[in-house]
Amino acid sequence: MNVLELFKLEGKVAIITGGGQGLGKQIATALAEAGCNIVLCSRKIETCADTAYRLMNYDVKAKAYKCDITKEEEIQSLIDNVIKEFGKIDILVNNSGTNWAAPVEEMPLVGWEKVIKVNLTGTFLTAKIIGKKMIEQGFGKIINISSCAGLRVDPPEILDAVGYSTSKAAVVHLTKDLAMKWGKHGINVNALAPGYFPTKMTMAFLEEKGEMVMERSPLKRIGDDNSLKGAAIFLASDASDFVTGQVLAVDGGFSL
Structure with missing residues (x-):
């Protein structure tokens, strides 16, 4: 097979949680550009619906669904609808996430539980339920979104969000x-x-600490709209068929 053929995704179907904005949108765009049909879902459907509409410009099928990934019945309903509409699920990108920044000694239990519920439990539930369908199919690619914060520990002047880093x-x-x-x-x-990428979740953080982050990074910059695309295509495509259980840091070397 030609090497470029390994990265094509024509005819594939991908579910991307939280894919209406931020990094999820960047990944969804990359997969659509490679020919993949896209399913976007989130607790709030509006941004997913707008992004799905725009992705159809790549001559792929794209659709948005409302789904709270912390509720098993909503994930199951999503799968039932996707199988009915698309026929299969080739790729799952577990992207939905949240954050709560506070010093450890001041972190409220409600903040800790919210972050763990979405970032960890939500990822588990979505992987569990969609993974069961992939087992029935006999194939599938799952891409979980961790973070450089889950690979190293930073001093509080850079990141003080113990629930987020622990969940990742x-x-x-x-x-x-x-x-x-x-x-x-x-x-x-x-x-x-x-x-670190400029997203709705990180914008205020980067305005305050962006210079510090870039100074700490070997490449001296933060991610842009194209920085995550290649890695996402690699893990979603046949190019990674002999790769599993791995964590690919796309962070400019920040986690070193």
């Missing part, structure tokens, strides 16, 4: 565990660990 570190282990369990079913499970 747990996603790394979840990824490896699922890869070990599901490899025999033809399912590859890997993770991306993005660094």
Whole structure:
């Protein structure tokens, strides 16, 4: 097979949670550009619907659904609708996430529980339920979104969000565990660990600490609209068929 053929996604179907904005939107755009049909879902459907409409410019099928990834019944309903509409699920990108910044000694329990529920439990539930469908199919690619914050510990002047960093570190282990369990079913499970990108979640942070982040990074910059695309295509495509249980940091070297 020609090497470029390995990266094509024509006829594939991908579900991207939280894909209406931020890094999820960047990944969704990359997959659509490679020919993949796209399903976007979020607790609030408006941004997903707008992004899905724009992705159809790439001559792919794209649709948005409302889904709270912390509720099993909503994930199951999503899968039922996607199978009815698209016929299969080739790729799952577990991108939905949230944050709550506070010093450890001041972190409220409600903040900790919110972050763990979305970032870890939501990722687990979505992988569990969609993974069951992939087991029935005998194939699938799962890409969990961790973070450079889950690979290293930063001083509080850079990042003071213990729930976020802990949840993203747990996603790394979840990824490896699922890869070990599901490899025999033809399912590859890997993770991306993005660094700092300008998104709605990080904009205020970068305005305050962006210079510090760039100084700490070997490449001396933050991510842009194209920085995550290549890594996402690699893990979603046939190019990564012999790769599983791995974490690819796309962070300019920040996690070193």
